[in-house]
Amino acid sequence: MNIKKSVLIIILVLFIDQVSKIYIKTHFVLGDSYVVFDWFKIHFIENSGAAWGAKLNDFLPISEHTAKLILTVFRLFAVAGIGYWLYDSIKKQFSGTLVFAVSLIFAGALGNIIDSVFYGVLFNESIGQVATMFTDEPYGGWFFGKVVDMLYFPMIDTTWPNWMPYLGGKSFSFFDPVFNIADMSISTGVGILLVFNKKAFAHKKEDDAIEENQDAGNE
Template sequence: MNLKKSLLIIIAVLLIDQLSKIYIKTHFVLGDSVEVFSWFKILFIENSGAAWGAKLSDFLPISEPTGKLVLTVFRLFAVAGIGYWLYDTIRKESSKTLILAVCLIFAGALGNIIDSVLYGVVFSDSYQQLATAFSDEPYGSVFYGKVVDMLYFPMVDTTWPDWVPYFGGSTFRFFEPVFNIADMAISTGVGILLVFNKKAFGTLGEDESTLEERA
């Protein structure tokens, strides 16, 4: 897979990710939801931390704003590293499977870093009101934006039977995390690397090498 095709994949993922986030941000109030199916909802939340909403301040003796800044800077270095990895795999004419996986991971990471770096200065607050773009009263500053999440799949939403020890009577939901298109791209890329590990990192055969050169 050549650089042109890789860029098309990255741009397509970024467009879908950012357009969906901008639509949700400007048409939903924080916490609003729409039921598409009983097992799938559009639910607008914002994530100021890492995966699953975790924050560095939950684990380290630092303030929440400092933790957010450290996390955003770390994401920037991570995106740069993944970008170099992608460049290197294309330069070495690695397998299409590996290049596709790295493209998805890079596009997803870049999509979320756009939120973290820019959304705080682009949008107004979404709490109890619709946010506006390029607001005179942005909700944050550069590096302090929040990631927009909206895809929610409560495929199982029930209550544990009373006879179940400890959990009896409590709510059980699967799958509970809320995520976005960028998260899906990252997860898909990682999944490809795990499931098709040998194909991604194995040595190209003579026939596949020829096809790669023509791609």
């Protein structure tokens, strides 16, 4: 896969991701839900932490403000690293499967870092009101934006039977995470690398084998 196709994939993912987030921010109040199907809802939440809403200050003796800044800076370095991985993979003509997967991962990571870096100064609060873009009263600052999530798939939402010990009568739901297009892009890219590992890294393995043969011949 050449660089033009990779850039096209990244632009397409970023466009869909940011359009969906901006629409949700400017049309939904935080916590609002819209039922598409019984098993699929648009549910607006904001995530100021890492995956699954985890925060560094939950594990380290630091303030939430410091934890958010560290996380955003870490994300910037991670995006830079993934970007270099993508560039290097294209330059060395690694397999199209690898380039496609890394393009998805890079696009998703970049999509979420846009939220973290810019949304705090672009929007006002979504609590109890629909947010306004380019507001005079932003809810945060540079590097302190919250990631917008909205895709919710409560495939199972029921109650445990009363006859079950300990669990009887308690609610049970399957697949509670709320995520966004950027998260989907990252997960898809990682999934491709895991499922099609041999195909994705075929070119690199072939090169390594050639180098090993050359080294053996020189001994």
